[in-house]
Amino acid sequence: MMNCMQLSKQNRRKYILDMTSAQLKTAVKSIIGQDYRINQIIEWVYVKRAISFEYFTNLPKELREQLSERFFLRILKTVKKEKSVIDGTTRYTFQTADKKYFFAVFLPAKDKNSVCISSQIGCPVMCAFCSSGKVKFTRNLSRGEIIEQILQIENDTKEKVSGVLFMGMGEPMLNFNNITSVLDSLLSNKEFGIGKRHITVSSVGIVPLIKRLADGNSGIRLAISIHAVDEKQRKKLIPNNFGFSIKDILNAGKYYLKKTNSRLTIEYVLIKGINNSAADAHKLARLLKQHNLLNPDVQVNLIPFNPITDAQFQTPHQESIQKFKNILKLNGITVNIRQAKGTDINAACGQLGH
Ligand code: SF4
Numbered sequence: 188m189m190n191c192m193q194l195s196k197q198n199r200r201k202y203i204l205d206m207t208s209a210q211l212k213t214a215v216k217s218i219i220g221q222d223y224r225i226n227q228i229i230e231w232v233y234v235k236r237a238i239s240f241e242y243f244t245n246l247p248k249e250l251r252e253q254l255s256e257r258f259f260l261r262i263l264k265t266v267k268k269e270k271s272v273i274d275g276t277t278r279y280t281f282q283t284a285d286k287k288y289f290f291a292v293f294l295p296a297k298d299k300n301s302v303c304i305s306s307q308i309g310c311p312v313m314c315a316f317c318s319s320g321k322v323k324f325t326r327n328l329s330r331g332e333i334i335e336q337i338l339q340i341e342n343d344t345k346e347k348v349s350g351v352l353f354m355g356m357g358e359p360m361l362n363f364n365n366i367t368s369v370l371d372s373l374l375s376n377k378e379f380g381i382g383k384r385h386i387t388v389s390s391v392g393i394v395p396l397i398k399r400l401a402d403g404n405s406g407i408r409l410a411i412s413i414h415a416v417d418e419k420q421r422k423k424l425i426p427n428n429f430g431f432s433i434k435d436i437l438n439a440g441k442y443y444l445k446k447t448n449s450r451l452t453i454e455y456v457l458i459k460g461i462n463n464s465a466a467d468a469h470k471l472a473r474l475l476k477q478h479n480l481l482n483p484d485v486q487v488n489l490i491p492f493n494p495i496t497d498a499q500f501q502t503p504h505q506e507s508i509q510k511f512k513n514i515l516k517l518n519g520i521t522v523n524i525r526q527a528k529g530t531d532i533n534a535a536c537g538q539l540g541h
Pocket residue numbers: 310311312313314317318319320321355356357358391537
């Protein structure tokens with residue numbers, strides 16, 4: 188049993204991943220004077236992905252003990268891990284210290300391993316085709332909780348992650364400060380060192396925050412979820428769209444491209460009988476033309492609906508998916524049909540909620 192002194196020390200411990208490197212430096216100033224020691228700590232945390240302070244072997248034992256008295260290095264518990272027999276995609280269920288649950292997905296590939304990570308617990312946007320939207324929004328994930336998803340997956344798979352998709356549970360833009368702090372860590376060569384073209388933040392279209400991200404000019408890729416070609420149709424699919432029109436969202440996408448010279452993806456979930464007609468495809472092409480988004484840096488990602496519990500929707504037939512794609516292609520649009528990964532373990536797009 189812990190005595191009072193131990194308990195009060197335990198309560199004062201901070202989560203190291205919640206701090207930027209600069210904040211960490213300030214936090215350890217009283218016990219560490221030399222910069223090279225701070226750099227060693229940062230290297231153990233982010234580059235060597237150490238799971239405990241005991242592994243920081245180039246630091247004196249006394250210093251390691253002081254660090255573990257002051258900080259937590261990991262706080263998430265992996266409560267479930269499911270691996271797809273189809274493609275090796277692995278879905279992780281994490282539990283936070285306050286006993287909330289959320290998900291992340293490991294997407295292995297020959298050339299590049301990626302992770303799809305969550306930014307919130309539940310999602311306030313409540314898209315009708317997404318099971319994350321059916322989980323009541325509780326809170327934003329902290330900077331550390333977002334980063335730890337990547338570190339834990341790397342520890343578990345013993346694989347290096349070189350691509351990060353902010354497409355898990357939650358709307359990343361609504362957790363803007365933490366997301367941008369995580370982006371700094373991912374891009375920093377002293378921390379994750381992941382190339383900007385291998386990081387994608389997805390958004391349902393929170394216009395002012397897309398512009399803020401553009402002004403920060405980190406150069407990462409942006410994916411905006413349009414999913415519909417008129418406002419009525421979109422409101423049905425995205426009930427809480429924060430009042431931004433398709434026009435405003437596409438203009439924000441254009442602004443992002445102009446400011447960052449990066450790439451823009453337009454996400455469009457294809458649902459049978461709802462938004463997958465030839466007329467819808469032509470209208471989408473027209474919308475992109477009207478907003479000057481017909482250029483090689485813009486790609487449309489078609490996402491055939493992935494089944495979820497309690498949804499009335501159906502996946503369109505292959506033929507109609509191809510037809511939709513061909514119409515866009517004939518209009519000069521770069522278009523890709525997203526291959527669903529991990530469908531046997533509910534790890535595909537829109538399935539991270541149960
Ligand atoms: S698709 Fe994205 S924004 Fe919509 S409910 Fe799911 S997680 Fe939220």
